[in-house]
Amino acid sequence: AKAIVLDPVDSTAAASLVKLAQSQGIKVIAYDRPIPTAPADFYVSFNNEGIGKAIADSLVEHLKALKVDPASGGVLQINGSPTDAAAGLIKKGIHAGLDNSGYKILAEYDTPEWAPPKAQQWAGGQITRFGPKILGVVAANDGTGGGAIAAFKAAGVDPVPPVTGNDATIAALQLIIAGDQYNTISKPSEIVAAAAANIAIKLLSGETPKAEMTLYDTPSQLFTPAVVTQENLKAEIIDKKINTAAELCVDRYAEGCKKLGIGN
Template identity: 90%
Template sequence: MTRIAIKMTGAAALVAGLLGSVSAFAQSGATVAFLMPDQASTRYEEHDAPGFIAEMKKLCADCKVVYQNADADASRQQQQFNSVVSQGAKVIVLDPVDSTAAASLVKQAQAQGIKVIAYDRPIPDAKADFYVSFNNEGIGKAIADSLVEHLKAKGVAAADGGVLQINGSPTDAAAGLIKKGIHAGLDNSGYEILAEYDTPEWAPPKAQQWTSGQVTRFGKKIVGIVAANDGTGGGAIAALKAAGVDPVPPVTGNDATIAALQLIISGDQYNTISKPSEIVAAAAANAAVKLLAGETPKADVTLYDTPSQLFIPAVVTAENLKAEIIDKNIMKAEQLCVDRYAEGCKKLGIGG
Protein backbone atom coordinates (compact mmCIF):
# COMPACT_ATOMS: atom_id res chain seq x y z
CA MET A 1 0.00 0.00 0.00
CA THR A 2 1.20 3.46 -0.84
CA ARG A 3 0.13 6.33 1.37
CA ILE A 4 1.37 9.89 1.07
CA ALA A 5 -0.02 12.80 3.07
CA ILE A 6 1.21 16.18 1.93
CA LYS A 7 0.42 19.44 3.68
CA MET A 8 0.82 22.35 1.30
CA THR A 9 1.67 25.55 3.07
CA GLY A 10 1.82 29.18 2.07
CA ALA A 11 -0.72 31.81 1.13
CA ALA A 12 -3.69 30.63 -0.89
CA ALA A 13 -2.89 31.28 -4.52
CA LEU A 14 -5.55 30.14 -6.91
CA VAL A 15 -4.66 30.54 -10.56
CA ALA A 16 -6.27 29.84 -13.90
CA GLY A 17 -6.11 26.13 -14.65
CA LEU A 18 -7.02 23.56 -17.22
CA LEU A 19 -10.76 24.06 -16.75
CA GLY A 20 -10.57 27.86 -16.66
CA SER A 21 -10.23 30.33 -13.83
CA VAL A 22 -10.91 28.91 -10.40
CA SER A 23 -12.82 30.76 -7.72
CA ALA A 24 -10.79 32.41 -5.00
CA PHE A 25 -13.33 31.17 -2.48
CA ALA A 26 -12.24 27.56 -2.23
CA GLN A 27 -12.21 26.39 1.37
CA SER A 28 -8.89 27.37 2.85
CA GLY A 29 -6.97 24.45 4.32
CA ALA A 30 -9.45 21.87 3.02
CA THR A 31 -8.45 18.22 2.75
CA VAL A 32 -8.71 16.57 -0.68
CA ALA A 33 -8.14 12.82 -1.11
CA PHE A 34 -6.70 11.14 -4.20
CA LEU A 35 -7.41 7.40 -4.10
CA MET A 36 -5.90 5.27 -6.87
CA PRO A 37 -6.60 1.59 -7.62
CA ASP A 38 -3.39 -0.34 -8.19
CA GLN A 39 0.36 -0.39 -8.65
CA ALA A 40 0.46 -2.89 -11.53
CA SER A 41 -0.06 0.14 -13.76
CA THR A 42 2.99 2.27 -13.00
CA ARG A 43 1.24 5.43 -14.23
CA TYR A 44 -0.48 6.11 -10.88
CA GLU A 45 2.74 6.37 -8.90
CA GLU A 46 4.81 8.00 -11.65
CA HIS A 47 2.35 10.41 -13.26
CA ASP A 48 -1.19 10.67 -11.86
CA ALA A 49 -0.37 11.29 -8.20
CA PRO A 50 2.54 13.71 -8.84
CA GLY A 51 0.46 15.53 -11.45
CA PHE A 52 -2.52 15.92 -9.14
CA ILE A 53 -0.41 17.06 -6.21
CA ALA A 54 1.47 19.60 -8.35
CA GLU A 55 -1.73 21.11 -9.75
CA MET A 56 -3.38 21.27 -6.31
CA LYS A 57 -0.33 23.11 -5.01
CA LYS A 58 -0.81 25.72 -7.74
CA LEU A 59 -4.54 26.10 -7.22
CA CYS A 60 -4.92 25.78 -3.46
CA ALA A 61 -1.59 26.29 -1.76
CA ASP A 62 -2.83 25.54 1.75
CA CYS A 63 -5.04 22.59 0.89
CA LYS A 64 -3.99 19.21 2.25
CA VAL A 65 -3.75 16.36 -0.27
CA VAL A 66 -3.92 12.77 0.96
CA TYR A 67 -2.83 10.16 -1.60
CA GLN A 68 -3.38 6.43 -1.14
CA ASN A 69 -3.14 3.43 -3.48
CA ALA A 70 -5.23 0.31 -2.87
CA ASP A 71 -2.89 -2.07 -4.72
CA ALA A 72 -5.82 -3.80 -6.51
CA ASP A 73 -7.62 -4.64 -3.25
CA ALA A 74 -11.23 -3.40 -3.13
CA SER A 75 -11.47 -3.99 0.64
CA ARG A 76 -8.31 -1.98 1.20
CA GLN A 77 -9.71 0.84 -0.94
CA GLN A 78 -12.86 0.90 1.18
CA GLN A 79 -10.69 1.17 4.31
CA GLN A 80 -8.72 4.00 2.72
CA PHE A 81 -11.95 5.72 1.73
CA ASN A 82 -13.26 5.47 5.31
CA SER A 83 -9.94 6.81 6.56
CA VAL A 84 -9.99 9.96 4.45
CA VAL A 85 -13.62 10.55 5.38
CA SER A 86 -12.59 10.41 9.05
CA GLN A 87 -9.76 12.83 8.26
CA GLY A 88 -12.32 15.37 7.10
CA ALA A 89 -11.86 15.20 3.33
CA LYS A 90 -14.18 17.63 1.54
CA VAL A 91 -13.54 16.19 -1.93
CA ILE A 92 -12.50 12.62 -2.77
CA VAL A 93 -11.03 11.80 -6.18
CA LEU A 94 -11.68 8.07 -6.63
CA ASP A 95 -10.29 5.68 -9.24
CA PRO A 96 -12.11 2.50 -8.18
CA VAL A 97 -10.64 -0.98 -7.93
CA ASP A 98 -14.17 -2.33 -8.34
CA SER A 99 -16.49 0.04 -10.19
CA THR A 100 -19.65 -1.68 -8.89
CA ALA A 101 -18.55 -1.75 -5.27
CA ALA A 102 -17.53 1.92 -5.48
CA ALA A 103 -21.17 2.99 -5.87
CA SER A 104 -21.77 2.53 -2.15
CA LEU A 105 -18.70 4.66 -1.37
CA VAL A 106 -20.04 7.51 -3.50
CA LYS A 107 -23.41 7.41 -1.76
CA GLN A 108 -21.75 7.19 1.66
CA ALA A 109 -19.65 10.28 0.99
CA GLN A 110 -22.43 12.34 -0.54
CA ALA A 111 -24.70 11.59 2.43
CA GLN A 112 -22.11 13.45 4.51
CA GLY A 113 -21.80 16.36 2.10
CA ILE A 114 -18.50 15.13 0.62
CA LYS A 115 -18.03 15.62 -3.12
CA VAL A 116 -16.75 12.68 -5.19
CA ILE A 117 -14.91 12.93 -8.48
CA ALA A 118 -14.78 9.64 -10.39
CA TYR A 119 -11.33 9.44 -11.97
CA ASP A 120 -10.13 7.41 -14.96
CA ARG A 121 -12.68 4.64 -14.33
CA PRO A 122 -16.38 5.52 -14.20
CA ILE A 123 -18.79 4.45 -11.45
CA PRO A 124 -21.90 3.44 -13.41
CA ASP A 125 -24.20 2.65 -10.48
CA ALA A 126 -23.89 5.96 -8.66
CA LYS A 127 -23.98 9.57 -9.83
CA ALA A 128 -20.65 11.09 -8.86
CA ASP A 129 -20.32 14.85 -8.72
CA PHE A 130 -17.96 14.81 -11.71
CA TYR A 131 -16.00 12.37 -13.87
CA VAL A 132 -12.61 13.03 -15.45
CA SER A 133 -10.93 10.60 -17.84
CA PHE A 134 -9.67 9.90 -21.28
CA ASN A 135 -12.28 8.62 -23.72
CA ASN A 136 -11.92 4.92 -22.94
CA GLU A 137 -14.32 3.63 -25.57
CA GLY A 138 -12.51 5.80 -28.10
CA ILE A 139 -9.19 4.33 -26.95
CA GLY A 140 -10.39 0.78 -27.57
CA LYS A 141 -11.65 1.60 -31.03
CA ALA A 142 -8.51 3.55 -31.92
CA ILE A 143 -6.07 0.75 -31.07
CA ALA A 144 -8.24 -1.83 -32.86
CA ASP A 145 -8.69 0.37 -35.94
CA SER A 146 -4.94 1.02 -36.03
CA LEU A 147 -4.17 -2.72 -35.94
CA VAL A 148 -6.77 -3.55 -38.61
CA GLU A 149 -5.41 -0.82 -40.91
CA HIS A 150 -1.89 -2.16 -40.39
CA LEU A 151 -2.89 -5.75 -41.20
CA LYS A 152 -4.68 -4.66 -44.35
CA ALA A 153 -1.75 -2.47 -45.42
CA LYS A 154 0.54 -5.48 -45.00
CA GLY A 155 -1.74 -7.57 -47.19
CA VAL A 156 -2.82 -9.91 -44.40
CA ALA A 157 -6.03 -11.52 -45.67
CA ALA A 158 -8.89 -12.37 -43.34
CA ALA A 159 -8.58 -15.95 -44.53
CA ASP A 160 -5.01 -16.06 -43.20
CA GLY A 161 -6.16 -16.17 -39.59
CA GLY A 162 -7.62 -14.01 -36.85
CA VAL A 163 -6.82 -11.93 -33.78
CA LEU A 164 -6.78 -12.42 -30.04
CA GLN A 165 -8.53 -9.85 -27.84
CA ILE A 166 -7.12 -9.23 -24.37
CA ASN A 167 -9.34 -7.00 -22.25
CA GLY A 168 -8.74 -5.42 -18.87
CA SER A 169 -10.15 -6.28 -15.47
CA PRO A 170 -13.79 -7.44 -15.38
CA THR A 171 -14.35 -5.29 -12.26
CA ASP A 172 -13.19 -2.09 -14.01
CA ALA A 173 -15.93 -0.16 -15.84
CA ALA A 174 -13.29 1.66 -17.89
CA ALA A 175 -12.03 -1.72 -19.08
CA GLY A 176 -15.57 -2.46 -20.17
CA LEU A 177 -15.63 0.72 -22.23
CA ILE A 178 -12.27 -0.12 -23.82
CA LYS A 179 -13.59 -3.61 -24.57
CA LYS A 180 -16.67 -2.12 -26.24
CA GLY A 181 -14.45 0.13 -28.34
CA ILE A 182 -12.22 -2.78 -29.38
CA HIS A 183 -15.25 -4.71 -30.54
CA ALA A 184 -16.41 -1.66 -32.51
CA GLY A 185 -13.09 -1.78 -34.34
CA LEU A 186 -12.87 -5.56 -34.81
CA ASP A 187 -16.39 -6.87 -35.24
CA ASN A 188 -16.84 -5.63 -38.81
CA SER A 189 -13.17 -5.69 -39.77
CA GLY A 190 -13.30 -9.04 -41.55
CA TYR A 191 -10.78 -10.52 -39.11
CA GLU A 192 -12.13 -13.23 -36.82
CA ILE A 193 -11.70 -12.87 -33.07
CA LEU A 194 -10.14 -16.25 -32.34
CA ALA A 195 -10.49 -15.92 -28.57
CA GLU A 196 -11.10 -13.22 -25.96
CA TYR A 197 -10.01 -12.83 -22.34
CA ASP A 198 -10.88 -10.48 -19.47
CA THR A 199 -7.65 -10.09 -17.47
CA PRO A 200 -8.21 -10.19 -13.67
CA GLU A 201 -6.69 -7.10 -12.01
CA TRP A 202 -5.09 -6.15 -15.36
CA ALA A 203 -2.26 -8.49 -14.28
CA PRO A 204 0.38 -8.96 -17.03
CA PRO A 205 1.33 -12.48 -15.83
CA LYS A 206 -2.27 -13.60 -16.24
CA ALA A 207 -2.40 -12.13 -19.75
CA GLN A 208 0.87 -13.91 -20.52
CA GLN A 209 -0.39 -17.24 -19.24
CA TRP A 210 -3.61 -16.98 -21.24
CA THR A 211 -1.76 -16.00 -24.41
CA SER A 212 0.57 -18.98 -24.02
CA GLY A 213 -2.43 -21.26 -24.13
CA GLN A 214 -3.80 -19.55 -27.23
CA VAL A 215 -0.44 -19.84 -29.03
CA THR A 216 -0.58 -23.58 -28.39
CA ARG A 217 -4.17 -23.65 -29.58
CA PHE A 218 -4.01 -21.46 -32.70
CA GLY A 219 -0.33 -21.19 -33.63
CA LYS A 220 0.25 -19.29 -36.87
CA LYS A 221 -3.44 -18.46 -37.21
CA ILE A 222 -2.80 -15.56 -34.79
CA VAL A 223 -2.15 -12.58 -37.09
CA GLY A 224 -2.51 -9.89 -34.41
CA ILE A 225 -3.40 -9.24 -30.78
CA VAL A 226 -5.48 -6.33 -29.50
CA ALA A 227 -4.45 -5.85 -25.87
CA ALA A 228 -6.23 -3.22 -23.79
CA ASN A 229 -3.12 -1.78 -22.15
CA ASP A 230 0.65 -1.97 -22.25
CA GLY A 231 0.90 -4.41 -19.34
CA THR A 232 -1.37 -6.99 -20.94
CA GLY A 233 0.25 -6.35 -24.32
CA GLY A 234 3.68 -6.87 -22.81
CA GLY A 235 2.48 -10.13 -21.26
CA ALA A 236 1.24 -11.28 -24.67
CA ILE A 237 4.56 -10.43 -26.31
CA ALA A 238 6.46 -12.32 -23.61
CA ALA A 239 4.29 -15.38 -24.27
CA LEU A 240 4.86 -15.19 -28.03
CA LYS A 241 8.62 -14.90 -27.59
CA ALA A 242 8.72 -17.72 -25.06
CA ALA A 243 6.94 -19.90 -27.61
CA GLY A 244 9.50 -19.03 -30.27
CA VAL A 245 7.04 -17.14 -32.49
CA ASP A 246 9.08 -15.17 -35.03
CA PRO A 247 8.21 -12.67 -36.25
CA VAL A 248 5.91 -11.60 -33.44
CA PRO A 249 2.51 -10.57 -34.86
CA PRO A 250 1.48 -6.95 -34.22
CA VAL A 251 0.31 -6.33 -30.63
CA THR A 252 -1.48 -3.22 -29.37
CA GLY A 253 -1.24 -1.43 -26.04
CA ASN A 254 -2.39 1.65 -24.17
CA ASP A 255 -0.68 4.04 -21.69
CA ALA A 256 2.64 4.72 -23.47
CA THR A 257 4.76 3.28 -20.67
CA ILE A 258 8.52 3.32 -21.07
CA ALA A 259 8.56 -0.46 -21.50
CA ALA A 260 5.92 -0.33 -24.24
CA LEU A 261 7.60 2.50 -26.11
CA GLN A 262 10.83 0.53 -26.05
CA LEU A 263 8.99 -2.51 -27.40
CA ILE A 264 7.69 -0.32 -30.23
CA ILE A 265 11.23 0.92 -30.88
CA SER A 266 12.49 -2.67 -31.04
CA GLY A 267 9.61 -3.69 -33.32
CA ASP A 268 7.98 -6.07 -30.83
CA GLN A 269 4.84 -3.99 -30.13
CA TYR A 270 2.83 -2.25 -32.83
CA ASN A 271 1.03 0.59 -31.06
CA THR A 272 0.11 2.23 -27.79
CA ILE A 273 -1.92 5.22 -26.66
CA SER A 274 -0.24 8.40 -25.49
CA LYS A 275 -2.35 9.86 -22.74
CA PRO A 276 -0.17 11.88 -20.38
CA SER A 277 -1.84 11.20 -17.06
CA GLU A 278 -0.86 14.64 -15.83
CA ILE A 279 -3.60 16.02 -18.12
CA VAL A 280 -6.46 14.22 -16.37
CA ALA A 281 -4.79 14.68 -12.98
CA ALA A 282 -4.67 18.45 -13.48
CA ALA A 283 -8.28 18.43 -14.68
CA ALA A 284 -9.31 16.55 -11.54
CA ALA A 285 -7.50 19.09 -9.36
CA ASN A 286 -9.28 21.94 -11.12
CA ALA A 287 -12.63 20.21 -10.64
CA ALA A 288 -11.84 19.57 -6.96
CA VAL A 289 -11.06 23.22 -6.30
CA LYS A 290 -14.22 24.34 -8.07
CA LEU A 291 -16.29 21.94 -5.97
CA LEU A 292 -14.59 23.24 -2.83
CA ALA A 293 -15.65 26.72 -3.90
CA GLY A 294 -19.25 25.63 -4.35
CA GLU A 295 -19.01 25.89 -8.11
CA THR A 296 -19.88 23.40 -10.84
CA PRO A 297 -16.99 22.18 -13.02
CA LYS A 298 -17.58 22.53 -16.74
CA ALA A 299 -18.59 19.26 -18.38
CA ASP A 300 -18.24 18.26 -22.03
CA VAL A 301 -20.65 15.31 -21.89
CA THR A 302 -22.74 13.28 -19.48
CA LEU A 303 -21.68 9.68 -18.89
CA TYR A 304 -23.59 7.35 -16.56
CA ASP A 305 -25.70 10.35 -15.53
CA THR A 306 -22.52 12.10 -14.34
CA PRO A 307 -21.19 15.38 -15.79
CA SER A 308 -17.90 14.43 -17.43
CA GLN A 309 -14.82 15.72 -19.13
CA LEU A 310 -13.19 13.23 -21.51
CA PHE A 311 -9.88 13.86 -23.24
CA ILE A 312 -8.95 12.50 -26.66
CA PRO A 313 -5.57 10.67 -26.72
CA ALA A 314 -3.22 9.88 -29.61
CA VAL A 315 -2.30 6.51 -31.11
CA VAL A 316 1.48 6.01 -31.20
CA THR A 317 3.33 3.70 -33.60
CA ALA A 318 6.95 3.61 -34.70
CA GLU A 319 6.05 6.07 -37.46
CA ASN A 320 4.99 8.89 -35.13
CA LEU A 321 6.70 7.99 -31.84
CA LYS A 322 9.27 10.76 -32.24
CA ALA A 323 6.61 13.38 -32.99
CA GLU A 324 4.15 12.32 -30.27
CA ILE A 325 6.52 11.37 -27.45
CA ILE A 326 9.92 13.00 -27.92
CA ASP A 327 9.02 16.23 -29.72
CA LYS A 328 6.15 16.87 -27.29
CA ASN A 329 8.50 16.36 -24.31
CA ILE A 330 6.41 13.54 -22.87
CA MET A 331 9.64 11.56 -22.51
CA LYS A 332 13.25 12.21 -23.36
CA ALA A 333 15.31 10.19 -25.83
CA GLU A 334 17.78 9.25 -23.10
CA GLN A 335 14.96 7.54 -21.16
CA LEU A 336 14.13 5.26 -24.08
CA CYS A 337 17.28 4.86 -26.17
CA VAL A 338 19.36 2.78 -23.79
CA ASP A 339 21.19 -0.50 -24.28
CA ARG A 340 19.61 -2.66 -26.97
CA TYR A 341 17.12 0.04 -27.94
CA ALA A 342 19.78 2.49 -29.11
CA GLU A 343 19.94 1.03 -32.62
CA GLY A 344 16.17 1.11 -33.02
CA CYS A 345 16.12 4.74 -31.92
CA LYS A 346 18.64 5.62 -34.62
CA LYS A 347 16.42 4.02 -37.25
CA LEU A 348 13.50 6.16 -36.04
CA GLY A 349 15.58 9.33 -35.95
CA ILE A 350 15.47 9.57 -32.17
CA GLY A 351 18.46 10.74 -30.18
CA GLY A 352 21.99 11.38 -31.36
Protein backbone atom coordinates in the same frame (compact mmCIF):
# COMPACT_ATOMS: atom_id res chain seq x y z
CA ALA B 1 -12.22 16.60 3.36
CA LYS B 2 -14.52 18.65 1.15
CA ALA B 3 -13.74 16.84 -2.12
CA ILE B 4 -12.34 13.43 -3.01
CA VAL B 5 -10.79 12.43 -6.34
CA LEU B 6 -11.32 8.68 -6.58
CA ASP B 7 -9.61 6.29 -9.05
CA PRO B 8 -11.20 2.94 -8.19
CA VAL B 9 -9.65 -0.40 -9.15
CA ASP B 10 -12.97 -2.09 -8.30
CA SER B 11 -15.72 0.09 -9.74
CA THR B 12 -18.53 -1.81 -7.99
CA ALA B 13 -16.93 -1.68 -4.54
CA ALA B 14 -16.32 2.05 -5.01
CA ALA B 15 -20.06 2.74 -5.06
CA SER B 16 -20.28 2.50 -1.26
CA LEU B 17 -17.41 4.99 -0.94
CA VAL B 18 -19.24 7.47 -3.17
CA LYS B 19 -22.47 7.14 -1.18
CA LEU B 20 -20.65 7.48 2.15
CA ALA B 21 -18.81 10.62 1.05
CA GLN B 22 -21.86 12.24 -0.52
CA SER B 23 -23.94 11.53 2.60
CA GLN B 24 -21.51 13.80 4.45
CA GLY B 25 -21.65 16.54 1.83
CA ILE B 26 -18.30 15.64 0.26
CA LYS B 27 -17.99 16.07 -3.52
CA VAL B 28 -16.65 13.02 -5.37
CA ILE B 29 -14.83 13.20 -8.69
CA ALA B 30 -14.37 9.86 -10.44
CA TYR B 31 -10.92 9.94 -12.04
CA ASP B 32 -9.86 7.72 -14.96
CA ARG B 33 -12.50 5.08 -14.14
CA PRO B 34 -16.26 5.59 -13.94
CA ILE B 35 -18.39 4.31 -11.07
CA PRO B 36 -21.50 2.97 -12.83
CA THR B 37 -23.71 2.08 -9.85
CA ALA B 38 -23.33 5.28 -7.80
CA PRO B 39 -23.11 8.55 -9.76
CA ALA B 40 -20.20 10.71 -8.66
CA ASP B 41 -20.48 14.49 -8.85
CA PHE B 42 -18.25 14.48 -11.92
CA TYR B 43 -16.23 12.04 -14.02
CA VAL B 44 -13.02 13.03 -15.78
CA SER B 45 -10.92 10.70 -17.89
CA PHE B 46 -9.45 9.94 -21.23
CA ASN B 47 -12.15 8.46 -23.44
CA ASN B 48 -11.77 4.76 -22.65
CA GLU B 49 -14.25 3.54 -25.25
CA GLY B 50 -12.50 5.77 -27.79
CA ILE B 51 -9.15 4.29 -26.74
CA GLY B 52 -10.39 0.75 -27.35
CA LYS B 53 -11.68 1.67 -30.81
CA ALA B 54 -8.50 3.62 -31.66
CA ILE B 55 -6.10 0.78 -30.87
CA ALA B 56 -8.29 -1.73 -32.72
CA ASP B 57 -8.71 0.58 -35.74
CA SER B 58 -4.95 1.21 -35.81
CA LEU B 59 -4.22 -2.54 -35.85
CA VAL B 60 -6.83 -3.22 -38.55
CA GLU B 61 -5.45 -0.42 -40.75
CA HIS B 62 -1.95 -1.86 -40.27
CA LEU B 63 -3.05 -5.38 -41.25
CA LYS B 64 -4.85 -4.03 -44.32
CA ALA B 65 -1.79 -1.96 -45.29
CA LEU B 66 0.29 -5.15 -45.10
CA LYS B 67 -2.38 -6.88 -47.25
CA VAL B 68 -2.92 -9.55 -44.60
CA ASP B 69 -5.74 -11.78 -45.83
CA PRO B 70 -8.62 -11.86 -43.28
CA ALA B 71 -9.40 -15.40 -44.44
CA SER B 72 -5.99 -16.61 -43.25
CA GLY B 73 -6.86 -16.29 -39.56
CA GLY B 74 -7.99 -13.72 -37.01
CA VAL B 75 -6.99 -11.73 -33.95
CA LEU B 76 -6.87 -12.33 -30.22
CA GLN B 77 -8.60 -9.85 -27.92
CA ILE B 78 -7.14 -9.40 -24.43
CA ASN B 79 -9.33 -7.20 -22.23
CA GLY B 80 -8.68 -5.71 -18.81
CA SER B 81 -10.08 -6.65 -15.43
CA PRO B 82 -13.74 -7.70 -15.31
CA THR B 83 -14.19 -5.61 -12.11
CA ASP B 84 -12.96 -2.39 -13.76
CA ALA B 85 -15.62 -0.31 -15.51
CA ALA B 86 -12.95 1.43 -17.59
CA ALA B 87 -11.86 -1.97 -18.89
CA GLY B 88 -15.46 -2.61 -19.91
CA LEU B 89 -15.49 0.62 -21.91
CA ILE B 90 -12.18 -0.23 -23.60
CA LYS B 91 -13.56 -3.69 -24.42
CA LYS B 92 -16.67 -2.13 -25.98
CA GLY B 93 -14.47 0.16 -28.08
CA ILE B 94 -12.28 -2.73 -29.24
CA HIS B 95 -15.37 -4.59 -30.41
CA ALA B 96 -16.54 -1.47 -32.26
CA GLY B 97 -13.23 -1.49 -34.12
CA LEU B 98 -13.04 -5.23 -34.81
CA ASP B 99 -16.59 -6.44 -35.30
CA ASN B 100 -17.01 -5.04 -38.83
CA SER B 101 -13.34 -5.02 -39.78
CA GLY B 102 -13.33 -8.29 -41.71
CA TYR B 103 -10.85 -9.77 -39.20
CA LYS B 104 -12.58 -12.25 -36.92
CA ILE B 105 -11.86 -12.59 -33.20
CA LEU B 106 -10.32 -16.04 -32.67
CA ALA B 107 -10.65 -15.85 -28.87
CA GLU B 108 -11.18 -13.26 -26.14
CA TYR B 109 -10.10 -13.02 -22.50
CA ASP B 110 -10.92 -10.74 -19.55
CA THR B 111 -7.67 -10.48 -17.57
CA PRO B 112 -8.22 -10.68 -13.79
CA GLU B 113 -6.64 -7.65 -12.06
CA TRP B 114 -5.05 -6.64 -15.39
CA ALA B 115 -2.25 -9.07 -14.41
CA PRO B 116 0.36 -9.45 -17.20
CA PRO B 117 1.31 -13.02 -16.12
CA LYS B 118 -2.32 -14.10 -16.51
CA ALA B 119 -2.49 -12.48 -19.95
CA GLN B 120 0.76 -14.21 -20.87
CA GLN B 121 -0.50 -17.59 -19.70
CA TRP B 122 -3.75 -17.23 -21.65
CA ALA B 123 -1.96 -16.03 -24.78
CA GLY B 124 0.42 -18.99 -24.55
CA GLY B 125 -2.55 -21.35 -24.64
CA GLN B 126 -3.99 -19.58 -27.69
CA ILE B 127 -0.64 -19.75 -29.51
CA THR B 128 -0.69 -23.52 -28.99
CA ARG B 129 -4.30 -23.62 -30.15
CA PHE B 130 -4.19 -21.33 -33.21
CA GLY B 131 -0.51 -21.05 -34.17
CA PRO B 132 0.08 -19.02 -37.36
CA LYS B 133 -3.63 -18.21 -37.65
CA ILE B 134 -3.04 -15.42 -35.09
CA LEU B 135 -2.69 -12.33 -37.28
CA GLY B 136 -2.54 -9.80 -34.42
CA VAL B 137 -3.50 -9.12 -30.81
CA VAL B 138 -5.64 -6.26 -29.53
CA ALA B 139 -4.55 -5.92 -25.89
CA ALA B 140 -6.28 -3.36 -23.67
CA ASN B 141 -3.11 -2.03 -22.04
CA ASP B 142 0.66 -2.27 -22.20
CA GLY B 143 0.87 -4.83 -19.40
CA THR B 144 -1.44 -7.34 -21.07
CA GLY B 145 0.14 -6.58 -24.45
CA GLY B 146 3.59 -7.18 -22.97
CA GLY B 147 2.33 -10.48 -21.57
CA ALA B 148 1.17 -11.53 -25.04
CA ILE B 149 4.51 -10.54 -26.59
CA ALA B 150 6.35 -12.56 -23.94
CA ALA B 151 4.16 -15.57 -24.78
CA PHE B 152 5.01 -15.31 -28.50
CA LYS B 153 8.73 -15.02 -27.69
CA ALA B 154 8.57 -18.03 -25.35
CA ALA B 155 6.90 -20.03 -28.13
CA GLY B 156 9.65 -19.06 -30.58
CA VAL B 157 7.30 -17.08 -32.84
CA ASP B 158 9.35 -14.71 -35.02
CA PRO B 159 8.33 -12.17 -36.06
CA VAL B 160 5.77 -11.48 -33.34
CA PRO B 161 2.38 -10.54 -34.87
CA PRO B 162 1.40 -6.89 -34.29
CA VAL B 163 0.25 -6.32 -30.70
CA THR B 164 -1.52 -3.22 -29.36
CA GLY B 165 -1.23 -1.53 -26.00
CA ASN B 166 -2.36 1.50 -24.03
CA ASP B 167 -0.65 3.78 -21.44
CA ALA B 168 2.70 4.48 -23.16
CA THR B 169 4.76 2.88 -20.41
CA ILE B 170 8.53 3.03 -20.86
CA ALA B 171 8.62 -0.76 -21.37
CA ALA B 172 5.97 -0.55 -24.12
CA LEU B 173 7.65 2.38 -25.87
CA GLN B 174 10.86 0.36 -25.90
CA LEU B 175 9.01 -2.65 -27.35
CA ILE B 176 7.65 -0.37 -30.09
CA ILE B 177 11.16 0.94 -30.77
CA ALA B 178 12.38 -2.68 -31.02
CA GLY B 179 9.50 -3.60 -33.35
CA ASP B 180 7.93 -6.09 -30.92
CA GLN B 181 4.80 -4.02 -30.12
CA TYR B 182 2.79 -2.18 -32.76
CA ASN B 183 1.07 0.65 -30.89
CA THR B 184 0.19 2.20 -27.55
CA ILE B 185 -1.82 5.20 -26.32
CA SER B 186 -0.11 8.28 -24.91
CA LYS B 187 -2.10 9.62 -21.97
CA PRO B 188 -0.11 12.40 -20.25
CA SER B 189 -1.50 12.40 -16.71
CA GLU B 190 -1.13 16.19 -16.50
CA ILE B 191 -4.09 16.62 -18.89
CA VAL B 192 -6.66 14.71 -16.81
CA ALA B 193 -5.04 15.57 -13.46
CA ALA B 194 -5.26 19.31 -14.19
CA ALA B 195 -8.89 18.90 -15.28
CA ALA B 196 -9.73 17.00 -12.08
CA ALA B 197 -8.13 19.73 -9.97
CA ASN B 198 -10.02 22.47 -11.82
CA ILE B 199 -13.31 20.58 -11.43
CA ALA B 200 -12.67 20.10 -7.68
CA ILE B 201 -12.07 23.84 -7.24
CA LYS B 202 -15.25 24.70 -9.14
CA LEU B 203 -17.34 22.25 -7.10
CA LEU B 204 -15.92 23.66 -3.85
CA SER B 205 -16.66 27.19 -5.07
CA GLY B 206 -20.29 26.30 -5.68
CA GLU B 207 -19.92 26.43 -9.45
CA THR B 208 -21.20 23.82 -11.90
CA PRO B 209 -18.31 22.48 -14.00
CA LYS B 210 -19.06 22.26 -17.70
CA ALA B 211 -19.77 18.69 -18.81
CA GLU B 212 -19.31 17.51 -22.38
CA MET B 213 -21.61 14.54 -21.87
CA THR B 214 -23.29 12.36 -19.27
CA LEU B 215 -21.93 8.87 -18.64
CA TYR B 216 -23.52 6.53 -16.08
CA ASP B 217 -25.74 9.45 -14.97
CA THR B 218 -22.59 11.41 -14.14
CA PRO B 219 -21.58 14.73 -15.79
CA SER B 220 -18.37 13.89 -17.63
CA GLN B 221 -15.40 15.38 -19.44
CA LEU B 222 -13.45 12.96 -21.64
CA PHE B 223 -10.20 13.66 -23.49
CA THR B 224 -9.04 12.00 -26.72
CA PRO B 225 -5.44 10.73 -26.54
CA ALA B 226 -2.96 9.96 -29.30
CA VAL B 227 -2.19 6.54 -30.79
CA VAL B 228 1.60 6.03 -30.85
CA THR B 229 3.43 3.81 -33.36
CA GLN B 230 7.00 3.82 -34.64
CA GLU B 231 5.95 6.45 -37.18
CA ASN B 232 5.05 9.14 -34.63
CA LEU B 233 6.82 8.03 -31.43
CA LYS B 234 9.45 10.76 -31.73
CA ALA B 235 6.83 13.49 -32.30
CA GLU B 236 4.38 12.32 -29.62
CA ILE B 237 6.79 11.19 -26.89
CA ILE B 238 10.26 12.72 -27.33
CA ASP B 239 9.35 16.08 -28.86
CA LYS B 240 6.53 16.60 -26.33
CA LYS B 241 8.99 15.79 -23.52
CA ILE B 242 6.87 12.96 -22.09
CA ASN B 243 9.98 10.74 -22.05
CA THR B 244 13.56 11.47 -23.05
CA ALA B 245 15.80 9.62 -25.47
CA ALA B 246 18.12 8.94 -22.53
CA GLU B 247 15.31 7.02 -20.79
CA LEU B 248 14.24 4.98 -23.81
CA CYS B 249 17.36 4.43 -25.91
CA VAL B 250 19.35 2.22 -23.57
CA ASP B 251 21.10 -1.10 -24.24
CA ARG B 252 19.40 -3.13 -26.97
CA TYR B 253 17.02 -0.27 -27.88
CA ALA B 254 19.79 2.10 -29.00
CA GLU B 255 19.86 0.70 -32.53
CA GLY B 256 16.10 0.99 -32.95
CA CYS B 257 16.24 4.59 -31.74
CA LYS B 258 18.80 5.42 -34.40
CA LYS B 259 16.51 4.02 -37.11
CA LEU B 260 13.65 6.21 -35.81
CA GLY B 261 15.84 9.32 -35.64
CA ILE B 262 15.80 9.44 -31.86
CA GLY B 263 19.14 10.41 -30.34
CA ASN B 264 20.42 10.93 -26.82
